[in-house]
Amino acid sequence: MYRREQTKPVRVGDITIGGNDQVIIQSMTMTKTADVKGTVEQIHRLEDAGCQVVRVTVNTKEAAAAIKDIKRQIHIPLVADIHFDYRLALEAIENGIDKVRINPGNIGKRDRVEAVVKACKERGIPIRIGVNAGSLEKHILEKYGYPTAQGMLESAQHHVKILEDLDFDDIIISMKASDVPMAIDAYRLAAETFRYPLHLGITESGTLFSGTIKSSAGLGTLLSMGIGNTMRVSLSADPVEEIKVARELLKTFHIVSDAVTIVSCPTCGRIDIDLISIANEIEAYTQNIKAPIKVSVLGCAVNGPGEAREADIGIAGARGEGLLFRKGEVVRKIPEADLVTELKREIDMMAKRYQET
Numbered sequence: 313m314y315r316r317e318q319t320k321p322v323r324v325g326d327i328t329i330g331g332n333d334q335v336i337i338q339s340m341t342m343t344k345t346a347d348v349k350g351t352v353e354q355i356h357r358l359e360d361a362g363c364q365v366v367r368v369t370v371n372t373k374e375a376a377a378a379i380k381d382i383k384r385q386i387h388i389p390l391v392a393d394i395h396f397d398y399r400l401a402l403e404a405i406e407n408g409i410d411k412v413r414i415n416p417g418n419i420g421k422r423d424r425v426e427a428v429v430k431a432c433k434e435r436g437i438p439i440r441i442g443v444n445a446g447s448l449e450k451h452i453l454e455k456y457g458y459p460t461a462q463g464m465l466e467s468a469q470h471h472v473k474i475l476e477d478l479d480f481d482d483i484i485i486s487m488k489a490s491d492v493p494m495a496i497d498a499y500r501l502a503a504e505t506f507r508y509p510l511h512l513g514i515t516e517s518g519t520l521f522s523g524t525i526k527s528s529a530g531l532g533t534l535l536s537m538g539i540g541n542t543m544r545v546s547l548s549a550d551p552v553e554e555i556k557v558a559r560e561l562l563k564t565f566h567i568v569s570d571a572v573t574i575v576s577c578p579t580c581g582r583i584d585i586d587l588i589s590i591a592n593e594i595e596a597y598t599q600n601i602k603a604p605i606k607v608s609v610l611g612c613a614v615n616g617p618g619e620a621r622e623a624d625i626g627i628a629g630a631r632g633e634g635l636l637f638r639k640g641e642v643v644r645k646i647p648e649a650d651l652v653t654e655l656k657r658e659i660d661m662m663a664k665r666y667q668e669t
């Protein structure tokens with residue numbers, strides 16, 4: 313089985329997916345793509361949150377026409393999500409899209425597939441084959457009776473062959489299922505079979521709460537196996553939440569390094585400060601800070617500094633005040649009312665020093 317850096321590098325706009333140890337974070341807008349203003353606003357919010365590639369649905373002529381205007385106003389590569397209609401793919405390509413998600417086996421006659429592949433080749437645009445357990449080809453479902461990981465692999469092989477027969481290999485593959493064990497199996501089989509980069513996702517995973525858990529279980533397992541070159545966490549929520557979850561997941565596996573990690577204690581009867589609100593406030597404050605800083609927020613000074621020896625900076629509560637510490641060493645005492653402000657100031661200073669080096 314490959315590890316993620318052994319895949320073929322595929323260019324998507326100015327980003328490379330595959331061929332390295334990075335995992336590119338994606339999301340998808342929930343606006344009508346033809347609503348250029350609303351779509352661009354949402355993409356800007358996604359960019360600010362750390363989204364590196366964004367996908368829009370291209371389901372109408374108006375949506376395809378909007379690509380040109382959207383592209384002009386955003387700063388990250390744009391992907392067109394297309395089902396069946398090759399004319400929409402051609403128009404999106406004409407309008408400057410950076411990648412197309414389309415399954416060649418679903419386009420219809422060979423000349424239509426050839427037209428899309430030719431347009432992609434001319435402009436250096438990759439194609440993502442999106443296999444989905446919920447929409448496997450009829451002959452595969454008849455063979456197995458229901459969706460299976462093996463069936464998903466055969467579907468991917470079918471679509472890949474169509475592109476390779478046309479001498480096209482700028483391919484990225486996804487193997488999405490909402491059943492987590494099936495998705496893990498399908499991605500594992502894909503990693504054993506293809507050298508193309510894999511786009512990870514647990515589809516229709518659910519709400520912010522349950523979807524975060526399902527996605528973390530599925531994508532976390534795959535990431536820990538070295539599988540996956542780009543990922544989208546799918547949530548029934550504001551897409552900015554998808555980026556937050558994806559970044560946290562990548563931080564957990566040390567794949568994203570320029571991010572703040574928060575360590576906070578589970579609290580117990582020894583607690584001396586309002587730790588839960590402080591931890592939440594610091595987490596929200598550091599969400600977009602691009603620096604590898606580990607921040608510890610602990611409820612008391614009994615085990616506090618010792619428990620957080622690995623943290624770069626932190627606080628531990630004490631009655632009416634808190635201790636500020638660095639690398640487990642107490643630096644000074646701060647009144648409780650000033651704890652959050654002081655901690656933010658220290659984090660800002662550390663981030664600035666990091667960004668200047």
Ligand code: SF4
Pocket residue numbers: 577578579580581582583584610611612613614615616
């Ligand atoms: Fe309890 Fe203090 Fe440990 Fe937090 S740091 S769990 S308050 S002992």
